[in-house]
Amino acid sequence: MKKILITLLMLTGSWIIHAEDEVKIKITADLPYLDVRHNGEIVRIMRIQDPEHRLSNSYAKTSRPCPPFCVHPIKLTDKVQTVGVLELLNFLDNQVKKGKGALIDARLPQWYEKGTIPGSVNIPFPILTAGTENPHTARILKLLGGNKSKDGSWNFEKARELMLFCNGLWCGQSTRAIKALIKIGYPENKLFWYRGGMQDWQLLGLTTVIP
Amino acid sequence: MKYLKKLLLFIPLIWVITGCQQSETEQQANKQTEASQQQVAVDENKESASSKLTPLENEQPDQPLSIDEFNDAIYEVVQDSIQDAVENAVEDEVAKEEQQQ
Numbered sequence: 001m002k003k004i005l006i007t008l009l010m011l012t013g014s015w016i017i018h019a020e021d022e023v024k025i026k027i028t029a030d031l032p033y034l035d036v037r038h039n040g041e042i043v044r045i046m047r048i049q050d051p052e053h054r055l056s057n058s059y060a061k062t063s064r065p066c067p068p069f070c071v072h073p074i075k076l077t078d079k080v081q082t083v084g085v086l087e088l089l090n091f092l093d094n095q096v097k098k099g100k101g102a103l104i105d106a107r108l109p110q111w112y113e114k115g116t117i118p119g120s121v122n123i124p125f126p127i128l129t130a131g132t133e134n135p136h137t138a139r140i141l142k143l144l145g146g147n148k149s150k151d152g153s154w155n156f157e158k159a160r161e162l163m164l165f166c167n168g169l170w171c172g173q174s175t176r177a178i179k180a181l182i183k184i185g186y187p188e189n190k191l192f193w194y195r196g197g198m199q200d201w202q203l204l205g206l207t208t209v210i211p
Numbered sequence: 212m213k214y215l216k217k218l219l220l221f222i223p224l225i226w227v228i229t230g231c232q233q234s235e236t237e238q239q240a241n242k243q244t245e246a247s248q249q250q251v252a253v254d255e256n257k258e259s260a261s262s263k264l265t266p267l268e269n270e271q272p273d274q275p276l277s278i279d280e281f282n283d284a285i286y287e288v289v290q291d292s293i294q295d296a297v298e299n300a301v302e303d304e305v306a307k308e309e310q311q312q
Contacts, residue, residue, distance in 0.1 A: 037278050037279065039282070040279050096278065097278070099275055099276065099277070099278065099281070102281070102285075109289070109293060121281075121282050121285045121286070122285075122286075122289060123285060123289065124289065124292075126296075127288075127289065127292050136288055136289075136291060136292035136295070139288045140285065140288055143276075143281065143284050143285055143288070
């Protein structure tokens with residue numbers, strides 16, 4: 001009986017090691033993939049394993065008219081942190097997993113429906129820019145952990161940390177959402193901006209999901 | 212005369228019985244008013260206790276949402292807002308058409 005158990009354990013172990021070895025194109029040397037929850041299912045975030053893969057969708061496009069598609073600076077405000085892919089993955093693995101943070105796709109639904117980052121939720125920027133008098137905005141702020149007192153002011157002391165993104169460093173949807181949140185009174189130290197957005201994500205061949 | 216004596220004997224008996232019944236109904240009525248007064252007192256206490264909470268504490272969610280519950284709740288709001296936006300757009304169009312006519 002013991003022998004059977006040991007054999008089974010060894011087989012399982014070797015299978016796991018083999019599965020990790022199969023990932024030739026890792027995210028970092030120590031991180032082959034990351035499993036996250038999306039729409040009630042586990043989704044594995046990893047890079048496309050075909051070394052010949054090229055982008056052929058709208059993110060392969062290099063030039064868009066500016067305005068409105070102008071390049072944004074690296075820092076949006078002094079306190080809002082600009083982050084990259086690894087910080088985003090760390091955020092998904094910690095804050096989002098523990099229910100202390102939310103990764104927000106701030107794009108309009110028609111963009112979101114084409115594909116998004118696993119583990120994100122879509123809050124289109126117009127909902128946030130509509131102002132706190134808008135019932136939908138108020139509902140969203142409450143879900144994010146904000147509290148409205150009877151005098152109408154909002155308290156975000158216990159609110160989640162938010163990481164926002166949109167299409168890329170030429171996209172203004174996440175910046176408008178962040179500016180709206182700051183205007184409402186959301187603490188800037190709880191806001192993070194994944195400036196590279198979907199273009200940066202897809203350039204690395206990372207997994208996307210169609211909701 | 213015999214009937215008169217019997218009648219005289221019955222009168223106090225009837226009086227005693229009806230008197231007892233009255234006192235029982237009075238007691239019941241008293242008990243009911245007492246109970247309702249106590250209930251009012253309990254309700255008043257509850258109200259005063261809740262009014263002592265700050266508005267923020269009153270609005271605090273009971274349980275933190277799980278990832279799926281949070282995502283579903285956000286999705287629901289977004290869908291509602293889209294629905295409203297569509298309805299508003301339709302209303303605007305109708306209003307424009309009415310104005311043109």
